[in-house]
Amino acid sequence: MSRAIPSVLVLHGPNLNLLGTREPDIYGATTLAALNAQLESDATELGLRLHAQQANGEGELVDALHNAVGTHAGVVFNPGAYTHTSVALHDAIRAIEIPVLEVHLSNLYKREDFRQRSLTGAACIGVIMGFGPDAYRLALHQLHRRLGADP
Ligand code: DQA
Numbered sequence: 314m315s316r317a318i319p320s321v322l323v324l325h326g327p328n329l330n331l332l333g334t335r336e337p338d339i340y341g342a343t344t345l346a347a348l349n350a351q352l353e354s355d356a357t358e359l360g361l362r363l364h365a366q367q368a369n370g371e372g373e374l375v376d377a378l379h380n381a382v383g384t385h386a387g388v389v390f391n392p393g394a395y396t397h398t399s400v401a402l403h404d405a406i407r408a409i410e411i412p413v414l415e416v417h418l419s420n421l422y423k424r425e426d427f428r429q430r431s432l433t434g435a436a437c438i439g440v441i442m443g444f445g446p447d448a449y450r451l452a453l454h455q456l457h458r459r460l461g462a463d464p
Pocket of ligand 1: 327328329391392393394395396416417418419420428
């Protein structure tokens with residue numbers, strides 16, 4: 314019997330629409346469109362479907378997580394600055410029964426004190442950070458492994 318191709322949601326939080334021009338010394342020169350195109354190509358190679366979405370608002374991100382249930386098998390999520398502040402996103406991640414993997418382009422441990430705590434990461438299955446766009450690619454591979462092991 315053939316299995317349906319699993320779909321993964323890649324969810325980008327606030328200010329990530331400005332990737333490529335936003336503080337390139339920290340976040341690099343890759344634009345969001347280029348990053349999404351790379352992830353689409355990786356997903357195709359892995360036999361996954363991928364939907365990429367970006368939102369600046371906390372409520373929009375909560376809605377996107379809720380709406381992922383029944384549509385996507387897992388989520389790769391960069392909550393941006395909400396990582397450090399959002400109980401609502403922590404709760405939304407805990408509330409949905411699909412795996413959410415947190416990613417960050419930068420290594421938060423090398424940065425300001427206010428970035429040292431991740432409220433959202435505590436609700437995720439794991440966190441990958443500090444490898445620029447490759448953090449997302451590694452997360453996609455990890456999610457693929459997990460979905461294969463536990464469909
Ligand atoms: C970020 C790190 C956050 O602290 C910051 O607010 C961002 C980007 C990262 O990908 O490195 O917007 O999530």
